Each structure stands twice: as structure tokens, then as C-alpha cells.
Amino acid sequence: xxxxxxxxxxxxxxxxxxxxxxxxxxxxxxxxxxxxxxxxxxxxxxxxxxxxxxxxxxxxxxxxxxxxxxxxxxxxxxxxxxxxxxxxxxxxxxxxxxxxxxxxxxxxxxxxxxxxxxxxxxxxx
Amino acid sequence: xxxxxxxxxxxxxxxxxxxxxxxxxxxxxxxxxxxxxxxxxxxxxxxxxxxxxxxxxxxxxxxxxxxxxxxxxxxxxxxxxxxxxxxxxxxxxxxxxxxxxxxxxxxxxxxxxxxxxxxxxxxxx
Numbered sequence: 649x650x651x652x653x654x655x656x657x658x659x660x661x662x663x664x665x666x667x668x669x670x671x672x673x674x675x676x677x678x679x680x681x682x683x684x685x686x687x688x689x690x691x692x693x694x695x696x697x698x699x700x701x702x703x704x705x706x707x708x709x710x711x712x713x714x715x716x717x718x719x720x721x722x723x724x725x726x727x728x729x730x731x732x733x734x735x736x737x738x739x740x741x742x743x744x745x746x747x748x749x750x751x752x753x754x755x756x757x758x759x760x761x762x763x764x765x766x767x768x769x770x771x772x773x
Numbered sequence: 774x775x776x777x778x779x780x781x782x783x784x785x786x787x788x789x790x791x792x793x794x795x796x797x798x799x800x801x802x803x804x805x806x807x808x809x810x811x812x813x814x815x816x817x818x819x820x821x822x823x824x825x826x827x828x829x830x831x832x833x834x835x836x837x838x839x840x841x842x843x844x845x846x847x848x849x850x851x852x853x854x855x856x857x858x859x860x861x862x863x864x865x866x867x868x869x870x871x872x873x874x875x876x877x878x879x880x881x882x883x884x885x886x887x888x889x890x891x892x893x894x895x896x897x898x
Contacts (some may be wrong), residue, residue: 664789664897693897701893704885713897760829768826772789772818772838 660695662713665769671724675771681734682765686724690769692717717741722758722767733759733766785820787838790894796849800896806859807890811849815894817842842866847883847892858884858891 667675671686682688696714718741726734737754739746758766792800796811807813821839843866851859862879864871883891 700886704882704893710893712895716898757829761825768823768829768835770837773841 661717662693662695662711663769664691664693664713665689666691672771676773680765681726682724682767684724684726684734688722688767688769690720692719733762735766786842787818787820787836788894789816789818789838790814791816797896801898805890806851807849807892809849809851809859813847813892813894815845817844858887860891 666689668685668687670683671688673679674682674686693713694715694717696712697708698710698712701710701712702708718739720740721736721738723729723736723738724734725736729736732755735755735758737751737758739750739754755766758768761768764770791814793810793812795808796813798804799807799811818838819840819842821837822833823835823837826835826837827833843864845865846861846863848854848861848863849859850861854861857880860880860883862876862883864875864879880891883893886893889895
């Protein structure tokens with residue numbers, strides 16, 4: 649399990665992206681599409697300035713992962729999820745899954761990263 | 774091993790902070806000072822806009838961990854490193870350790886976080 653960090657500044661969001669062994673192996677070897685069984689998790693946090701760090705540095709430079717906002721999963725099963733590019737999507741906020749309307753937005757956006765099997769996040773070695 | 778992400782915007786740096794079991798246990802339980810044997814690693818990457826992601830989103834919002842810049846470690850051994858608050862420091866760039874002059878800068882800065890046992894990064898659950 650290895651992370652890939654990214655940040656969405658105007659959404660004030662930090663993400664750490666984790667993969668199970670199947671996903672990380674595919675990431676490392678550049679295998680596309682990801683094989684069935686790959687699971688990718690994205691842990692999202694608020695993008696928060698660190699006042700205590702900035703006090704030490706003497707200037708505003710440090711941002712940290714603040715409160716958790718949601719946890720998302722993508723699970724590869726090319727038969728079960730054939731209608732959505734082979735990926736099943738999940739979204740949890742405060743431990744509760746999102747409703748169907750919300751979930752309909754996942755695939756159309758991720759499908760724009762079709763050349764990378766719907767996965768935006770690249771591997772950070 | 775769990776991560777804690779932070780970012781230093783004006784240094785254009787992304788960090789993922791990892792701990793061994795001793796360190797993460799102390800993080801989770803809020804134990805201060807960290808016990809001997811705790812090891813904390815900070816993986817630093819350049820803070821890079823993602824043009825391919827922004828193209829999909831239709832606006833400039835996405836930053837990712839770019840090229841790795843350095844890897845740093847803090848190792849707790851209260852007798853061996855008594856002179857520097859019980860922490861040994863290490864810094865590697867392209868797999869090579871930093872020289873002695875560079876290493877002299879670690880402790881004075883981290884010592885400003887004395888109330889948190891010299892560790893700036895907080896735990897992101």
C-alpha cells in the first residue's frame with residue numbers, strides 16, 4: 649500500500665491516494681488497464697494553513713491536511729462494472745455512503761481520463 | 774505505517790510523512806515524547822500543477838506530487854541523540870546523505886516545536 653499525494657487548491661482539498669497490492673503493482677509497472685481486483689482509495693482532507701508551523705517559519709508557507717472530508721474508492725471488476733468502464737465507485741462522508749444521484753457524477757468525470765483507465769492520480773515513487 | 778500529508782507552498786514542496794509502528798502508535802495515542810525506536814520519514818516532492826487534470830476540470834485547480842526532491846528521517850534514541858533532543862536527523866537527496874554543515878540546521882529549527890517533541894507534523898486520521 650503506497651500513497652500518491654495530490655491537492656485541489658480551489659476546492660481546498662488534500663488527497664492521499666492508496667492502492668491495494670494489485671493496484672500498486674499495476675501503478676509501478678505502468679499496466680493499463682488496471683487488472684480486476686485493483687482497489688484505489690482516496691482520502692480527502694481540508695487544505696488548511698498551519699498557524700503553528702508558520703509561526704516557526706516566520707512566514708505563511710505551510711498547509712496541512714485538516715479535517716477529513718470524505719473517503720472514496722474505485723474497485724476494478726470489468727464484468728460487474730462493465731457499464732462504468734469496469735470501475736465501481738464509492739463515496740463515504742462521515743462513514744455514510746452517498747446517494748444515487750451523487751454517485752452518477754463519478755463515471756462521466758473519470759471517463760475523461762479514459763487513456764489512463766479512468767484514474768487521474770499518477771504514481772509518486 | 775501511515776501518512777500525514779502537508780505542503781509548503783512557497784517552497785513548492787509536497788510532503789508525505791510516514792512512521793514506523795512505534796511512531797504511529799505514539800501519534801495515535803498522543804504520546805509525548807515519542808518513545809525510543811520511533812522513526813519518522815518525510816518524503817518530499819515538488820509541488821507541481823497537473824495540466825492533464827486541469828484540462829478535465831476546465832480550470833486550474835489541481836496540484837500533484839511531482840519529482841522527488843529529498844527524503845528525511847528522524848530517529849528517536851534518547852541516549853544516542855541526547856544532544857539534539859533525543860532525535861537523530863538524516864537527509865538524502867538522490868540517495869546521497871547531506872553534509873555536516875547542512876545537518877546542523879535540522880535541530881535548531883525542529884527545536885522550536887519543543888512542546889511537540891520536535892515534530893511539526895500532526896497525525897491525520
